[in-house]
Amino acid sequence: MFQNRINVNSRKYLFSKGVDHYFEGVYKGYQFTLRFFKEAFKPPFHFREVINQCFEIGLKSLLLITLTGFIVGIVFTKQSRPSLENFGATSWLPSLIGIAIVRALGALVTALICAGKVGSSIGAELGSMKVTEQIEAMEVSAINPFKYLVVTRVIATTITIPVLALFCSFVALLGSYTNVHAEEASSLLMFYKNAFSNISFLDVFSSVFKSIVYGFTIGIVGCYKGFNATQGTRGVGRAANEAVVLSMFLIFFEEVIIVQVSNWIRHF
Amino acid sequence: MENLQRTHTIDKDETVISIKGLYKSFDELDVLKNVNLDVFKGENVAVLGKSGSGKSVLIKIIVGLLRPDKGEVIVLGKEVDKLAGKELDDLRLRIGFSFQSSALYDSMSVYQNLAFPLTMNVKHLTKKQVDVAVAEALEAVGLANKSNEMPADLSGGQRKRIGIARTLILKPEIMLYDEPTSGLDPTTSAEINALINEVQERYNTSSVIITHDLTCAKNTCNRVAMLIEGAFLKVGTFEEVFNTEDEQINNFFSYNFIQ
Numbered sequence: 355m356f357q358n359r360i361n362v363n364s365r366k367y368l369f370s371k372g373v374d375h376y377f378e379g380v381y382k383g384y385q386f387t388l389r390f391f392k393e394a395f396k397p398p399f400h401f402r403e404v405i406n407q408c409f410e411i412g413l414k415s416l417l418l419i420t421l422t423g424f425i426v427g428i429v430f431t432k433q434s435r436p437s438l439e440n441f442g443a444t445s446w447l448p449s450l451i452g453i454a455i456v457r458a459l460g461a462l463v464t465a466l467i468c469a470g471k472v473g474s475s476i477g478a479e480l481g482s483m484k485v486t487e488q489i490e491a492m493e494v495s496a497i498n499p500f501k502y503l504v505v506t507r508v509i510a511t512t513i514t515i516p517v518l519a520l521f522c523s524f525v526a527l528l529g530s531y532t533n534v535h536a537e538e539a540s541s542l543l544m545f546y547k548n549a550f551s552n553i554s555f556l557d558v559f560s561s562v563f564k565s566i567v568y569g570f571t572i573g574i575v576g577c578y579k580g581f582n583a584t585q586g587t588r589g590v591g592r593a594a595n596e597a598v599v600l601s602m603f604l605i606f607f608e609e610v611i612i613v614q615v616s617n618w619i620r621h622f
Numbered sequence: 623m624e625n626l627q628r629t630h631t632i633d634k635d636e637t638v639i640s641i642k643g644l645y646k647s648f649d650e651l652d653v654l655k656n657v658n659l660d661v662f663k664g665e666n667v668a669v670l671g672k673s674g675s676g677k678s679v680l681i682k683i684i685v686g687l688l689r690p691d692k693g694e695v696i697v698l699g700k701e702v703d704k705l706a707g708k709e710l711d712d713l714r715l716r717i718g719f720s721f722q723s724s725a726l727y728d729s730m731s732v733y734q735n736l737a738f739p740l741t742m743n744v745k746h747l748t749k750k751q752v753d754v755a756v757a758e759a760l761e762a763v764g765l766a767n768k769s770n771e772m773p774a775d776l777s778g779g780q781r782k783r784i785g786i787a788r789t790l791i792l793k794p795e796i797m798l799y800d801e802p803t804s805g806l807d808p809t810t811s812a813e814i815n816a817l818i819n820e821v822q823e824r825y826n827t828s829s830v831i832i833t834h835d836l837t838c839a840k841n842t843c844n845r846v847a848m849l850i851e852g853a854f855l856k857v858g859t860f861e862e863v864f865n866t867e868d869e870q871i872n873n874f875f876s877y878n879f880i881q
Contacts, residue, residue, distance in 0.1 A: 483728075487723050
């Protein structure tokens with residue numbers, strides 16, 4: 355009985371090599387994601403490794419998130435002020451900033467930064483482990499590498515990135531406040547009160563939900579690309595690069611869908 | 623070069639690895655074609671062959687990392703191809719696999735590299751028990767003082783030794799060595815050869831040693847299997863294979879230098 359034997363010369367493509375390859379990639383990604391859900395709820399559970407990864411992903415991204423969030427808050431406020439001044443509506447600035455940051459920017463900026471920092475790091479780390487046979491070394495030691503490496507990292511990104519996104523929103527509002535305070539006298543408490551005056555539960559919920567989806571996407575894409583890396587060090591670089599590009603693309607795609615759905619719910 | 627003759631006893635009544643009619647191909651490339659081999663308890667068998675001849679594929683099939691296209695691979699009484707999940711894991715715990723690249727976990731210290739497979743597979747071990755097991759495995763490979771070092775700080779020979787120690791910690795019955803002396807200088811290679819023999823005597827393992835290093839094959843193995851173009855052309859003692867009149871085998875030997 356000959357299993358898995360494919361004669362490349364006689365292979366016929368359904369559409370073309372490129373199109374078939376694309377759909378093959380989509381199918382493999384789907385299988386990889388499905389395997390994650392199967393393995394995630396099956397013991398043994400590596401809690402210690404999840405905590406370790408949360409520390410690696412969360413704490414080590416904190417400085418970058420703080421700086422970026424603060425700068426986004428300042429820049430967005432500076433850019434918005436002239437337009438609002440034309441309408442004599444500068445008092446609406448905190449509300450505008452609040453809506454923009456809580457509804458969109460906090461989660462999106464955090465996700466994009468983490469896609470670059472965390473996604474590439476996961477892709478490169480697992481890719482390097484793959485090409486240096488460390489993943490096979492786990493398998494022959496009767497350790498499930500998918501469970502130990504993939505499940506723990508995806509859970510960690512799914513938990514950590516929403517927390518980072520909330521923190522980023524808070525810091526971005528702080529950045530916005532410093533700019534507002536430089537132009538006109540206002541208290542921090544009053545600024546935050548105004549900023550949250552037009553924020554509903556749905557806004558906060560959709561923002562947290564988005565971050566969870568982004569966190570999962572960054573983790574699963576990074577792991578998928580790393581876990582399937584081939585061709586030595588070149589493959590490691592490619593895995594890291596593809597992890598960033600694909601997760602950023604998916605984040606924007608998911609953003610559009612979630613915003614659309616939350617708008618429907620809001621109008622409903 | 624010191625000739626380390628094998629002195630241990632081989633139980634020819636007990637076959638630990640039995641390979642029958644094994645075929646494996648990757649796309650259009652046929653790598654293994656009708657491979658047959660029996661490895662007996664307490665025996666060291668070297669698989670000799672050129673790079674890319676399918677030697678590593680063979681041991682990856684033995685440990686269940688690759689599936690054969692056709693044929694039967696029975697390891698310690700279990701047909702590897704038919705195993706999955708816990709059954710396959712249970713078998714793998716009885717097999718030690720030393721990788722060509724050593725495959726040490728870069729992010730872990732030597733101690734953690736050794737403790738990892740132990741703590742992941744044996745539940746309810748105390749810290750002291752793990753410490754003792756790690757110390758014993760490190761002592762067996764002569765690197766008792768390297769416990770706190772990181773893999774990046776070790777030499778090639780030390781990495782190989784730690785890789786072997788990591789497999790020994792689970793007390794395997796079979797050792798599979800993938801190119802144990804590749805990339806090492808002659809002195810370090812001789813040390814690794816001596817270590818392979820020590821491991822065999824101390825842990826009473828049976829071994830399959832994948833190599834193209836004739837010195838390693840001569841000094842560590844009871845039998846040699848010559849893999850040419852995907853099939854074993856000759857299996858016998860080193861001298862029997864070395865003195866064969868087959869042109870392909872003679873060509874292989876003529877390109878390799880025996881110290």
